[in-house]
Every structure is written in structure tokens, then in C-alpha cells.
Amino acid sequence: MSYQPVKFYQTGTFTVGNRLLAPVERSVQQSERRSNSINSGHRACQGCGEALGARYAIDAAMAASNGQLIAANATGCLEVFSTPYPESSWQVPWIHSLFGNTPAVATGIAAAMKVKGRKEVRVVAQGGDGGTADIGFGCLSGMFERNDDVLYICYDNQGYMNTGVQRSSATPPAARTATTMPVGPEPGNVFGQGKNLPEIAMAHGIPYVATATVADLRDLEYKVKRAMNVHGARYLHIFVPCPLGWGSQSNDTIRLARLAKETGLFPVFEARHGEVTGVLKIRRKQAVEEYLKPQRRFAHLFGNDPHTEVIARIQAIADRNIRKYNLLDEEG
Amino acid sequence: MRKPFAITLIPGSSLANLTGTWRTSRPVYLDRLPPCNNACPAGENIQGWLFHAESGDYEAAWRELVKDNPLPAVMGRVCYHPCESSCNRKQIDAPVGINSVERFLGDEAIKRGWQFDAPAAATGKRVLVVGAGPSGLSAAYHLARMGHTVEIHEAGPFAGGMMRFGIPKYRLPREVLDAEVQRIVNLGVTIRLNSKVDNILDTMKQGHFDATFLAVGAHIGKRTNIHAGAAAKIVDAVSVLRSMEGEEKPMLGRRVVVYGGGNTAIDVARTAKRLGASEAIIVYRRTREKMPAHDLEVEEALQEGIMIKWLSTIKRVDDEGKLTVEKMELDDKGMPQPTGEFETLESDSLVLALGQDVDLSLLEGVPGLEVNDGTVQVSPNMMTGYPGIFAGGDMVPSERTVTVAVGHGKKAARHIDAWLRGAVYQPAAKHELADFKNLNTWYYSDAPKTVRPMLDVIRRQSSFDEVQGGLDETNALFEARRCLSCGNCFECDNCYGVCPDNAVIKLGAGKRYEFNYDYCKGCGICVTECPSGSIKMVPEDI
Numbered sequence A: 001m002s003y004q005p006v007k008f009y010q011t012g013t014f015t016v017g018n019r020l021l022a023p024v025e026r027s028v029q030q031s032e033r034r035s036n037s038i039n040s041g042h043r044a045c046q047g048c049g050e051a052l053g054a055r056y057a058i059d060a061a062m063a064a065s066n067g068q069l070i071a072a073n074a075t076g077c078l079e080v081f082s083t084p085y086p087e088s089s090w091q092v093p094w095i096h097s098l099f100g101n102t103p104a105v106a107t108g109i110a111a112a113m114k115v116k117g118r119k120e121v122r123v124v125a126q127g128g129d130g131g132t133a134d135i136g137f138g139c140l141s142g143m144f145e146r147n148d149d150v151l152y153i154c155y156d157n158q159g160y161m162n163t164g165v166q167r168s169s170a171t172p173p174a175a176r177t178a179t180t181m182p183v184g185p186e187p188g189n190v191f192g193q194g195k196n197l198p199e200i201a202m203a204h205g206i207p208y209v210a211t212a213t214v215a216d217l218r219d220l221e222y223k224v225k226r227a228m229n230v231h232g233a234r235y236l237h238i239f240v241p242c243p244l245g246w247g248s249q250s251n252d253t254i255r256l257a258r259l260a261k262e263t264g265l266f267p268v269f270e271a272r273h274g275e276v277t278g279v280l281k282i283r284r285k286q287a288v289e290e291y292l293k294p295q296r297r298f299a300h301l302f303g304n305d306p307h308t309e310v311i312a313r314i315q316a317i318a319d320r321n322i323r324k325y326n327l328l329d330e331e332g
Numbered sequence B: 001m002r003k004p005f006a007i008t009l010i011p012g013s014s015l016a017n018l019t020g021t022w023r024t025s026r027p028v029y030l031d032r033l034p035p036c037n038n039a040c041p042a043g044e045n046i047q048g049w050l051f052h053a054e055s056g057d058y059e060a061a062w063r064e065l066v067k068d069n070p071l072p073a074v075m076g077r078v079c080y081h082p083c084e085s086s087c088n089r090k091q092i093d094a095p096v097g098i099n100s101v102e103r104f105l106g107d108e109a110i111k112r113g114w115q116f117d118a119p120a121a122a123t124g125k126r127v128l129v130v131g132a133g134p135s136g137l138s139a140a141y142h143l144a145r146m147g148h149t150v151e152i153h154e155a156g157p158f159a160g161g162m163m164r165f166g167i168p169k170y171r172l173p174r175e176v177l178d179a180e181v182q183r184i185v186n187l188g189v190t191i192r193l194n195s196k197v198d199n200i201l202d203t204m205k206q207g208h209f210d211a212t213f214l215a216v217g218a219h220i221g222k223r224t225n226i227h228a229g230a231a232a233k234i235v236d237a238v239s240v241l242r243s244m245e246g247e248e249k250p251m252l253g254r255r256v257v258v259y260g261g262g263n264t265a266i267d268v269a270r271t272a273k274r275l276g277a278s279e280a281i282i283v284y285r286r287t288r289e290k291m292p293a294h295d296l297e298v299e300e301a302l303q304e305g306i307m308i309k310w311l312s313t314i315k316r317v318d319d320e321g322k323l324t325v326e327k328m329e330l331d332d333k334g335m336p337q338p339t340g341e342f343e344t345l346e347s348d349s350l351v352l353a354l355g356q357d358v359d360l361s362l363l364e365g366v367p368g369l370e371v372n373d374g375t376v377q378v379s380p381n382m383m384t385g386y387p388g389i390f391a392g393g394d395m396v397p398s399e400r401t402v403t404v405a406v407g408h409g410k411k412a413a414r415h416i417d418a419w420l421r422g423a424v425y426q427p428a429a430k431h432e433l434a435d436f437k438n439l440n441t442w443y444y445s446d447a448p449k450t451v452r453p454m455l456d457v458i459r460r461q462s463s464f465d466e467v468q469g470g471l472d473e474t475n476a477l478f479e480a481r482r483c484l485s486c487g488n489c490f491e492c493d494n495c496y497g498v499c500p501d502n503a504v505i506k507l508g509a510g511k512r513y514e515f516n517y518d519y520c521k522g523c524g525i526c527v528t529e530c531p532s533g534s535i536k537m538v539p540e541d542i
């Protein structure tokens, strides 16, 4: 069973809060007492999806662990905008070490807590898609393989944003980055390369793998909570739009995340021990153009001479996801 | 302070970093005017009372409703609900069933015996209201709540005006009307029945009234040029409907022809059918699209077996009741023109439903009064040309509906109140309209409209039982919760949740939110993700 939205009550569970829901059915984020893990004053850009996703996730993890949480953080925007020495936005015990070793640091913290008998203390590790899919990948795979008691959260903004928008192995095909310029016969990032981290995590057979976006808070909170109820290695991959790196409007962050899910480009699902156990269905299916057009990193596909065959290839990726993860309701 | 190894600065919080300085435009909360409220002739705060109904607090909903309209159970039955025609939800699936929720609240209030809040302190001013129709009742109610002493003089034997002597029982059961009138009386309004006012200035003087609201309606059936035999039975619709309230039911016979195309024509034909007519035929000179009657009522009449002859005028009636009817055709302006083609129709009686005129005899000799086209002219504050005499409802130029009449009563009451204090009533400025494009409809659940139960056709043809049923509690709650709360915050916490900078402060239930401009960077996500369009961006002066 996957996340079950509450259907009616005016906005049901689509909105962050809902005065018509019983208190136990309400979200962590709607509460005045949420832990606000990343506090105001952080230096993330206007409309940063990563800052938002991190607060959603860590607040939910704090709620699920009764505030007994330690976070290890990879180098990347999340660390740089939150913690320029000597100040920090974090309101949880938080440690930064390197770009590539966060899973190993978290493993160490978990081991230390075990030795000290601090069973109640839970550990999360977090990083960007670059830190996760590229440089930290070896440590991450080891952490999975040993089934260390850590929840690893990847905030996927599809590039090395902190150092000026370079390509990562999570950058989508055709996207323009500083290192994949829209020139030549195949403009932007190449097709057919890159890594699908959630599927790689599933291949390790770990107890829990899930994807989420900042457009569906209730689903995201549900997944954090589920993950926190399990011990062993867990992986959560959160889709977080980046207005600066994607060339999108700062107010469109959530809308783009929603479109990524509604087009099928970013399948939202959960898996246990390597098997998909639930998907968030597409509610109002959209063509990929709706998602691509508002982003300047795809601007070269449009204009006077649109690259229709490239757009068709991207649509084919979405269609394949829809088939593979069964993202549409039968009648839909 | 001794610092640990390699630490040279004292750690601090990012709160010291006021990121609000980055902003080039700022979000601000606002209330926009929901289209339903904007369309309501009685000026109801529909979105406002639905808000309470959504949480199941029906009494609070009813109290919010009756701030503007004292007759919700009546209104939930007879109003033509322009609110629903302009409801934004129609662009998603179907409009919110506002009218059916209103009826539910009205019926609930009667069932539970809810009474109005006590009036304000007595002002010592006396106001005369002439006519106990919806307009007079509404004015009296509002004036009484403001603390004035109100006396209604009503010519007829019962209060209600056309709600009692026009609108048939099968659409408005009299117990419902009685209950809502009684509640107004309980508030302290005096209604003198069988008290026709013959001369307004005399009555005002005798009763020492400081101001008057006239709401005598329009009761004189219009006539037309038909050659008629001396023995032909021709009656007017208003008289037929009025006699339905008396002991003697009207004798119309088995074949009844009704002439006209308004709601009165439909009501009288449906009444004739219920009285036992085997045929009730409406003759109307134009087409269905041009018919002034409300389409829903035309539909219900057709279901009950009423026949309608479109594009026809009646020329002649002979002594046996044989009608000569001329076929018409529409010209390019949509006006009916004779064709010279005739046919005949048999009838036992002909009922004329050609509209009503106002009986203005009580106003003779009032200086300054202006009458135009048979209606009394009023200024925007509802005052006639004679200072202190105000008028509204069917007797002034406007659409003739119960809802408009109630709206006039409220508006006049506010102006009368100000006038009595030697002041001028200034209505609050209207908010900008909550357009569909201001909404983010992603956040609303999919929920089609609830259909009200209908009495089956056989019983409708033979009895005066109410045709349309009401919603039960669960249906009404469902229907209320379909409201999108256009342009008005309904505390969904989206802004509080979606801000990446925690720059929204939640003030607690019922108190909405506030921006913390020290940290708001002006990204505008809250505006885009606000379902109801209750936030907007305004540029900073930089």
C-alpha cells in the first residue's frame, strides 16, 4: 500500500494544512511547532527547491524521531547556503565533512550511537545529486551493502548547482548546463547516459527506497515517516527544482516539480527490499512540453525552429516511465 | 571566551542575516470579492457563510447569512441563484449548489428554533414600512436590528406579499414562510395586517413616523387587446394565484389556456394542472430562448405535461371560449411579427399572465415624487423625491425577484438609518474581483455537484406538495465543501508550508497568517501556490 490521499474535505490532503481534517491526520509542516530544521536567514536563492525539500524532510524526520536526530551533510548548495562559518541555519545536530564521504560519516555516527547504547538517536545523511550519484557513490553503495542504519536523502536538482551548474550523472538529456552547451548536432546533455539512483538503490535490496517531490508534501512526509519506522539502510530521492540552474521563475518551483510528476518524467514511487510497492498516480496528465517550456535550460528545443524529434525522445522517456511504473489509473 | 581548538569565531544563527533585503517585490494578503457575492442581489456574503458550513458549524453559517438576508429558507427555494451562474467552480465541474445549502441552513434554523441576535439599543426613531412582501420584511428586519421601532402596514390578511399570494405552495410551503416571518416579528417588528395605507402622508403623520419605506409591489394584472365575447371567461393570473390562498379555489375548467411567457404564466399553468385541468396550454409570442421565465421552471412545467405554443398571439375569444391564435415569426431584431396564419384552440378559461402594474394610489398628492413608466423613481440611496420616503422592490424600476426585493430592503434600511441620524451612508469600497485565473485549482478535490431529490411527476400533477426536496446533512456538508473560497483565505496553510525561508507566520485558527518581511526574499511561491488567490505580489519601491 502506498500513500493514500484523503479524497474530499474541500482540498483533502492536497494542501499543506486543512482545518477540516482531524488533528492526527494533519501534516508536520502545518504545525506552528514544526522544528523548522533550516531556519530563516539561510542564503539559498529565491524559490530554492532544495531549501524547501530539506525542511520538509528533516522536519518530518525530527517529528518521527521525537527530535532525536543527527544529520550528516555533503558539500553542495545545501551545506554552503545554510552554514557559512561561523553561522548556521540548522536547528538539528548537524555535521559537515566532505563532498564525497557523507554516507561513510553517517555510518560512523550510527556505529557510535550503537556503541553508546543511544538507541533512540536516529541518523540521516543528505546531499545533492552530484554528491550522491557521482563522487559519494562508492561510500553510498557500501553503506547500502552493509545495511547501515542510516536514512540517506538525496536532493536532486539535476546538476552541480553550487559550483555553477555543471552536469552531473543526474542531469536529464538535452538540458543545458555549463558543461553541456546547446551546440552541435545533439545540443545539451546527451541521451542514454546518466544514472537512475533510485533504481540503483533498489538493486541493493535495501529495506526501503522511495522518491518524492516538493510538490506533494503529504506524500513526502509519509515516506520520511515510513523510512524512519524501519532500521537499516534507506534511501529517499527528492526532486527539487532549482530556479537559478534551470532558468525558471522563482515562483514556479513547486509547479515544475508537480509537472515533472504529472508528465511522468519523474516517477513517484516507493519500494521495499527492491520491489516497487506503490506509486503516486498521475492526476492530470500533461505533455512534456508543459514541463520543459518554462525552463531556460531547455529553451534551445523551442523557438522558431523547434527540435521536435528531441522533444519526442523526452516524451518517450515519460511514456516509458508511465508504462513501467503504471503511473496512470486504468480509467485515466 | 575560551574557544575549542581551531575555532576562532563564536557560532551564530542565520537569523542574523536579514535576507528580506534581497526582495524586489513583496507578497501581501488580500481579500478578493468572490463572484458569487458579487452576483447576489441581496448582497449575501456567500463565501463567508459557506466557510462556516464547511466546518459543520451551521449556526455560525446561518448567522453570517442572515446578516444580509432574513429569509434563507424562502430564498433557498425561490431564488433564481445568479450566484451559481457566476460561481468559479463551474469552470472545473459544476457550480457549488449554493442555493441548496442556503435552503438547508434555513430549514435547519427553523428546525432548531434559532432566533436573530438581539437588536441594537433603541434609537427612539419610528419607521413605517408599507407592505409585508420580501422587500418590506427585509427593510423592517434590518431597521429593527439597528434599534429603530418598525411598524409594517400590510393591506392583505397575511404577510409575505407575492411570496404568499403569487408563488405557489408546491414551490414554497407556507409553513416555511410563516416560520421566517414569525422570526422577524419575534425580533420586535410590528405587522398590522388588513391595514391598507390609502394616503401615505396621512398615515405617517398619524403614526408619528420619522421615515417610511414603501414596498407595495406590483399587483394589478396587465390587460391586452383581445376581442372577447361577453360570456368568455377571462381572468388574470395574479388573481387566480391569490385566490389559491383563500377558501374558494378558482374554477378554471378542464382546458386552461395561459397567455404570457414569464414565471407567473408557468406558475399559473402548473397550478391549473394541479387543480385538475386535463390540458394546460401556455401561449407565448416568442421562442423558448426569448422566454423571460427561468429555464428550470420551464423544464419542470414541461415535465408535468404543460404544453407551450411558441410564436403565437391570441387575437379573439368567442363566447364558447374558442380562441383564435395567430402564428408569429421573429424578425432579425428578435421581435415577433404577424404572419397572417391563424388557428383555433378550445378553452374553458383564458388566464392572462402579461405582467403587473403598481398601484400608486396611496402616493397621490405627495410632492416631489417622480413616477416613470408606472414605477416610482428612487435615487441610488433608495429615497424617492420626497425626503424621508424611500421605496424598493417591484414598485421601483429593476428586476422583479424576491432576492432583488430583499436587497432593496437592506440597502434602504442602511440609508434610512443614516438619514435618521442626519448622516450619509457610505458603503465600503468593493474588493477587486476574484477571477478564476487567480485560483490554483490543483489543490481542490474533484467533487461533482449533489443533485437535489425531486418529487415524482405523477404526484406533482395532482398535489401541491413541494416539488424540490432538500439536502440532508451529509449532502449539504459535501456541497458546502465544494466551495473554492475564491479570493478569501480559508487557512489551508499552503503559504506557511511552501515558503523556503520560513517567512510566513501562522497566527492560529481563525487568525490567518502574517509575512515576516525580515526574511521573505520575494520568490512568490506562496502566491502561485495559494489555492484561493488571496495573496498578491506588489513591487517594492527601490
Ligand SMILES: Cc1cc2nc3c(=O)[nH]c(=O)nc-3n(C[C@H](O)[C@H](O)[C@H](O)COP(=O)(O)OP(=O)(O)OC[C@H]3O[C@@H](n4cnc5c(N)ncnc54)[C@H](O)[C@@H]3O)c2cc1C
Binding pocket: B078, B079, B080, B130, B131, B132, B133, B134, B135, B136, B153, B154, B155, B156, B159, B160, B161, B162, B163, B166, B167, B168, B195, B196, B197, B198, B215, B216, B217, B218, B238, B241, B263, B264, B267, B359, B362, B392, B393, B394, B395, B399, B400, B401, B402, B403, B405
Ligand atoms: C406568480 C409569481 C411567481 C414568482 N416567482 C418568483 C420566484 O420564484 N423567485 C423570485 O425571486 N421571484 C418570484 N416572483 C417575483 C417576486 O415575488 C416579487 O418580485 C417580490 O415578491 C416583490 O417583492 P415586494 O416586496 O416588492 O412586493 P410584494 O411581494 O408584491 O409585496 C407587496 C406587499 O404590499 C402590500 N400592499 C400593497 N399595497 C399596499 C397598501 N397600499 N398598503 C399596505 N400594503 C400594501 C401587498 O398586499 C403585498 O403584501 C414571482 C412573482 C409572481 C407573481
Ligand SMILES: Cc1ncc(C[n+]2csc(CCOP(=O)(O)OP(=O)(O)O)c2C)c(N)n1
Binding pocket: A050, A075, A076, A077, A078, A099, A100, A127, A128, A129, A130, A131, A132, A135, A157, A159, A160, A161, A162, A163, A168
Ligand atoms: C572533492 C571535491 N570536489 C569538488 C568540490 C567542489 N564542489 C562543491 S559543491 C559541488 C557540486 C555539488 O553538486 P550537488 O551535489 O549536486 O549539490 P548541489 O549544489 O547541486 O545542491 C562541487 C563540485 C568539492 N567541494 N570537493
Ligand code: SF4
Binding pocket: B034, B035, B036, B037, B046, B047, B050, B086, B087, B088, B089, B095, B096, B098, B482, B483, B484, B485, B486
Ligand atoms: S466556489 Fe465558492 S466562493 Fe467561488 S464563486 Fe463558487 S460559491 Fe462563491
Ligand SMILES: [Mg+2]
Binding pocket: A128, A129, A130, A155, A156, A157, A158, A159, A160, A161, A168
Ligand atoms: Mg545538484
